[in-house]
Amino acid sequence: MMNFSERFAVINSGLAMLGRFARSQPRFFLIMIGAAWGVVYETLRPSSWRRTVIIEFRRNLRQLVGSGFFSVVVVAVITGLGLVSQAVYWLGFAGMAQMTGSLLSSVLLREIAPILVGVILLGRSGMLMLTEMGTLTTSGRLNTLNGMGIDPFLVFVVPRTIATTVSGITLGTIFSVIALGMGYVACWMKGIVTSSIWSFIFDVINSMEPGDYVGIPLKFLLSGASVGLCCCLSGMDVTAEDNLTTFMPRGFSRGIMSILVINVLIDIILGSL
Structure with missing residues (x-):
């Protein structure tokens, strides 16, 4: 039989483990929120945009758009040939061709495109x-920069987050246009669609809800921002x-989770308005 002090020690150890688990779960989420506010604050300060920050921003923007462009084009072509053409075909087969624009705007543009672009x-x-x-x-270079009076957050995190934000909306727009265009071409070649491509795109745009004109670009922007911010902070969060x-x-899982959470939150917010 354990005495009172031994029982107390066991209970205290269990509570300590529970407390460490509870603190570790929201820790990175809270860091992301604070860092996001810091990025917005530093971005709006003209004095933050020094030459080193501008050079880092341009370098990352070229790398992001350049390396992601080919992947976005390939995925958009596959999505257009597969999802869009099949959706148009089966809706026409079921006698619900008038729902084509609504389906593409709600499924492709609103849900699939932001997630795929964020994953790319x-x-x-x-x-x-x-x-x-x-x-x-891990090499201690960030501590060396701090010792030299250089803020790693301003030099690395801010320009990279802004670069991924710009890349998100850029690549997202390219993805959406190519996917819809390839879907139309596939349907036109099969004789499923006889209208012009402008009428096809107009039907898709016309079926969008008012909130989609804000929600879809916001998803592209915030998905890109979350990727840059999450990856930078995960790299700075490593230990020896x-x-x-x-x-x-760990960083990849955090990035995927942040993309999904942002898309779900935007859907919930816009759905409640």
């Missing part, structure tokens, strides 16, 4: 940012015990 940014460029920031952290096999899967 995460896989093509986000993992590179994560690796670079993780290497700088971490290596590529530990912090890369």
Whole structure:
């Protein structure tokens, strides 16, 4: 039989483990919120845009758009040939061709496109940012920059987050246009659609709800921003015990989760208005 002190020690140890688990779960989420406000604040300050920050922003923007463009085009072509053409075909087969624009706007543009573009940014460029920031952290170079009076948040996190934000809306627009265009071409070649491409795109745009004109661009913007911010912060959050096999899967899962959470939150907010 355990005495009172032993029982108290066991209960205290269990509560400590429960407390550590409860604190560890929202920790990175709270860091993301604080860092997001910091990015917005620093972006709006003209003094923050020094030459080093501008150079870092331009370099990452070229890398993001350049490396992601081909992947976005390929995925958009496959999505257009598969999803769009099949949706148009089966709706016409079921006698519900008038619902084509509504289906494409609600499924392709509102739900699928922001997630696919965010995943492409995460896989093509986000993992590179994560690796670079993780290497700088584990090697002690970020501490060296701090000692020299250089703020790593301003030099690395702010320009990279803004670059991924711009890339998100840019690649998202390209993806949407190509996917719809390839879907129309596939349907036109099969004789499923006889109207012009402008009438086809007009039907899709006309079927969009008022909230979609705000929600869809906002999803592209925030999905890109979450990728850059999450990958940079995950790289700066590594410890001396971490290596590529530990912090890369953690950063990837955080990036995927942030993309999904943002898309769900925007849907909930717009749906409640």
